[in-house]
Amino acid sequence: MTKGTFGRAALAALLTTVAVPAMAQSQATTTPPEDTKPAAAQDTTEVVVTANRREENLQDVSGVVQALTSDQLRQDGIVELRQLQAAVPGLSIANQEGNVEIFIRGVGSANNTELGDPGAAPHLNGTYIPRPRGLGLMFYDLERVEVNKGPQGTLYGRNALAGTLNIITAKPRLGQWGGYTQAEYGNRNSYAAEGAINIPLGQTIAARVAGYYVNRDYGFKNVSTGAQARDLKPAGLEENYAGRVSLLFQPNDRLSVSVIGDYGKETGTGYPGANIFAAVQATGLRPEDLDLRRVVYRGLQGDMSNELWGVQGKIAYDFGTFSAEATGSYRSVDFYQVNASSDFTDWPGRNLNTVLYDNFSGNFWQTRSQSQVYELRLFANNDQSLRWNLGGFYFKEDQQVGYLALADRGYCCYSGTEFTMPDVKGESYAVYLDSTYDVTDRLRVIGGIRYTNEKKSRYGIGGNWALTLGGEDYACCFGTRLGTEGFRPALLDRPNFNVTGLTTPRQLAQFLIEGIATPGARDTLIQQIGAIANGTNPNGTCIDRPDIDNGFVNCPARNPSNTNGGFSYANLAIPGQQSGSAKFNFVDWRAGIEFDLTADHMLYAKVSTGHKSGGFNDSFNGSTIPEAFQPEDLIVYEAGSRNAFDLFGRRAIFNLTGFYYDYNDQVFQDLTCINRDTTQTPPVCNGYSLVNRNIGASRIYGAEAELRIKLPGHYALDLNAAYLDTKITTGTVADARAQDNSAGGNSPLVSLVGNRLPLASKMNLSARLSQWFDAGPGRLDWQALLNYRSSFFLTQFNEDDIVFLNGTRQSALAAGFPDRQPGYVTLNLGLGYTIDKFRIEAWASNFLDEQVSQKALVGSSLNIRFLNDARSYGIRGRVTF
Template sequence: MLQFNKSLKLSLLTSSMMIVSVVPCIAMAAATLEEMVVTAQKREESLQDVPVTITAFGQSQLQEAGFDSISDLTQMSPSLQFGNFGPVTFVTMRGIGNENTTAGGDPGVAMHLDGVYMGRPVASLFSAFDTERVEILRGPQGTLYGRNATGGSINLITAKPGDEFGGEVDITYGDYDWLRVRGAINLPVSDVIKLRLVAFSEDRDGYTENSFPGGNEANDADDAGVRGHISIELADQASLLLSGSYITSGGVGTKAELREPFPGSTTGQNISGPPAFAFDPLGPASGIPALNNFINPQTGQVVVNDLTPFQVSKDTKESQDNEFTMFSATFEWDFDDLSFKSITGYAQTSYESRSDDDQSELNLLELLLIEDSEQFSQELQLLSADDGPLQWIVGFYYFSEKASREALFLGGRYDVFANQFGVRAGYEFGGDVDSTSFAGFAQATYELTENLRLTGGLRYTEDEKEGVNTGFLFAGEPYADPLEDSWDEVTYRLAVDWNLNDDLMLFSSYATGYKSGGINQTAAVSRGAENAIYQPETVDAYEAGIKATLLNGRMQLNSSLYRNEYDNLQFQVFGQSGPEAFNAQGAVVQGAEAELRAVLIDSLTVDASVGITDSEFDDQIINGVQIGGNQVQRTPDLTYSLGISNDWEVGEKGSLKLRLEYAFTDEIYYTALNRNAGFAEAGGSDLADDYDNVNIRLFWFSSDDRWTVETFVTNLTDEEQEGNILRGPGFVDIAGGGGPELVTYNPPRQWGMRLGYQF
């Protein structure tokens, strides 16, 4: 594929938007856009009437885009990034997200499933089949939502029981023997009780080729799940919704690959570096090879690692075992002038991931990650329900979580250490963390005139975390260090919106945000280090935007300008002994976003988005490195997307729809250190190249809309896409540069065919 520069690409997108705005003027008989109803402010409102920056997708849009998990949203929404290393996920919005990947931290982008906050990021990996709507809110959240979030919120609203019997089933087959079966059924038991049941199963071979004899192939799928809703009408104005979900994910899963050559391999020069371990009680005389000595003892040859994406040679039987369970009860009671809602949630998440972290055919290093979490939440809301000029909501939120995490280094000399000292792993760290949060929040909107409204919100939060960090460091005695801290914060929001007419609204806001502090579970920082406990993150957020419905309802154009000023911004790097979270003194993230949807003619629709971001750390030294002026991690300067759909009627045989999707993601630094290739002082590179993504989908719908046939190709140009980069702990010196430089790639080109039936 030809590689155009970013300026030309952006010019092409801008030109496309201008064409979109002109063509409908020529069309004499064009359809209008379907109104999108959202509940971002806890009430049903038109997307164009909500003075908040929101990206929203309805069920038909999600189906057309092949949506099945949170990761798919990256190419559908500006300023949203998703990445993962196995079961550990990173969701960021406008540069802010989950930085402490252990059980001691909280995400900066809050994930909600049917109103229930999901505390562990592993929950975002699972299938989102039968989703009715997705709402993506950008900026600090708190005066309307139960859990604090400095970056934003992603709300998944699944389909609920309806009044009529019906359902759907589909089957998908594709590349790498991919087989997926999904089904949903709606059962109105009576006028009072209604049920909706959902189930799915997915199996796919891995698209990473492992040349080691008998080695397994990563990036496969072995997933299954069920979800159910029971809706009960308790009275004319009272209802209860009981929901439950269980999802499991096995197989090998997503695994990282090494992005640099081994010392002495034919793919690069021999690199002199620090010792393989910071502490080695056995010494060189033990005969156990160091990690930077990649000599196959059977052949005497230097082991070579193939740096081609999806090409590895690993002896470890890599695997994953992830589970997600959630139960919730939502009670609503409507009075004449107000409404009461209670949302009770309980969730369990767990994962066990085994990886070959020496990235070779030698038995030098296995990493076993184990995490378990159990959470309970209770949210109470009281809302106004009249037509007066004052609309308000008052709420209370309680959240508790018990989580544990273990990182065990096995194989090679790690096992020698373990056997000598009678422990299960030669090097391990982790611990238990108990988190508790209480909050009261309120927000009110007053209609000053028919077209001018003023909004104010307030929140008070108390957070407490306590835990015990445990582990073993090569020799001596296992350690157990207790850690605890508590924080409280008042945050608020002020906003004004002005309807110039029925189709044009201007809005602006100022909000403060807060995210709880956390506990570092890495061995080196748990033993008296300054950042053993890191502090809360706060933000002052300024925003102004416009929402326009143009050309008699055939076009929607929403855009905003924002500036976020962060104090104690939380970020993570991998130090000498593992992941460490820090507080930056300050950073500024600012930018512009725009989203457009338009009907050009009755059969042709276009959607487009663009996000332009400027991010910079204040002058400061972190872990001995000056990061002032660096880009905030996971924050590309530019992202944009363009989608074009066209429909054709084929008489009595039904209709066809062709959809083309293009998305561009600029280069990304994945840590605050902004390390480029060859930057040996900081230990290698954390910069990922920019990439383009092209998808194509062709649908056939039967004339009665019961049957659907879809064929598709994703990543049509088979472009290499670096989806996440991680510089591993310094003591794992497998490349002679202070820790392995690992990368997770987005999927290569894939094709598939889906057959669906509605009844």
């Protein structure tokens, strides 16, 4: 890849710590490191989690929490965040153009722009992260990762509708020198390095410094043949690096002060998907019968840069019967991406030499976020019969968001769409109380309540860049080139975002030109309308160039009204003003009981709720689009048992949970009129846009089972299985697949009732078999992680037939919109050999090379897929000291 050298890998390798087992989230530990101990040799019962905001053995938690230690992740071949779903049934993680989208049991949100929020709450060391762009940069030098399934509205609050994903980093150790370095090399010339060092700074202070570097290729291939496009690098190339410094001050058993600072940067060719629409229509083949990683690229080189940094602080004090904890966090995100423009996914028999490679239509994204999170919590210590949490939470975020879509070679009336918001604010506060009370030695009751108040506002611009440039005898129209080689939009660097009162041609032309930071080498827009902007010619400058000529339009001859060779007419339009504000408040609660049949067998039943924050819709003059949508809410009824028992003389685990979800005020995207002509009878709509509406409801029920056993011969078997049945019970939307541009963009209505929720497989199974044994002077271990996932749909339409406005019916496949991902099996393999502090590992992820669509966007002539990583394998060396 460009940018950077292997020197960064060497730097990361010099930053070196011992990967530790699960330990207290707020305290140091002197437990010896188990970095070199095979996962199969570790205890299956003593896993510490913080799902209830206090340290507990996993078997004492009434709910479904999966925790994976750093050793387990590494040996599973899980080297990046999206691969977690191979080990966690019911979890789906996709990356759409830099947005990390997390769904748990079919619940989540794909609206991660300034308009909305995630539906599954990501956390770093228990602190909420509002914008999960670049979340994978935190995926190194870990203690463990916890996935808490089901709504966590009471204890974790904001946007924990589906559950939480908590990345817990390794902590400093008092009084210990230690660390590790590791380096790896994989297929497709991928390489990585990681390391950490633990530094005691006296008896009461310790520091930990960690670093990470990776150069990765996700396996896409550019099959373009045109000279302008064949050397473009495909999407999915990454070069990332990050560093973290952690400090711990613990002068006594009561006081603990910690500070963590981290910095990371992602670079590469970005995360756009591949449009399969043309391939499906041309061949009638289903996506699974095509090679979706063979992509025809054209236009600008895909480019992405994402810079993140943050600081977390925590002060904890033990007063004896209770403790107090104050935390604060500041996090900054600065993301920019030029989409690697894909014309289509290739298909057999396609003549690639007929593709118009000189087409620079594309998309530009810019997101900046500065967020602050503060929390003060008082809680009873674990030796109390009434264990309570009392807390206050405050969140504030400032965002700046820019987006520009360009339609290069637009021969009439349209050149692009821009939504740029320089001022987006969000603020939230909450208070909560949660407790567990021991009624008897065997019976406990749990209960909690949380009140949340939120407000949001946004200001900026949104709408079309439109140019209609007339030729001789008012013929329509000359095209405009915009976005060719070297082009960069201004986006957030625009000098002005106030479009109120901009009505004259000169003002409109000036505003359009201000949206360009760097013109493309063969762009024409500034040449065409520059004279309008500077006042030298109100008709602009007519350029008759073959690449912008539709074949019959000529520049007007000079005449008294057109002395400078301008257009016969020049109609311009700019984006409109966008502004809005919204306020929400809601209450979350939970209640339940836990009963110990014996010391090793617990039954539980509980009811819990969660909310996802409301958000905004883009506004347009004269439209009836609601300014904001309201929060979604979810109530879950859950019952289960957690069991430990002896098998083959060893401790084993079996847990079983059943649940029912009542999902209300669900947001679906719907096409809504944005340009209604009321001068006609009846009124006619001349334009539609997707908006978010609280028009849905769903029910979900299912069960999850977990089995962890040690077998003779140093074998271990871990099984996690989930059954999920989802059904939309309310929801009628416009079918975006059948949008009719000849009718102003209108679409027929379609009922979603009876459809399954997207990304919700009925069956999901994860099975891990591992073994270790002594071999020569060291120890050999191996493991295989198999994941089965049954078929699921990628959109709310569930591949239903399309009924167009004229009444004709067509199958989704024939129309180019198949959205069913067939069931599949993935297999990860690991092999390791340890001698003292030296370890070498071989690993393979997605060994069967399954090609899986993890997300889809559908619309008029669009069926864009975002895929999993292709088969990857490699070798890794690790030294612990």
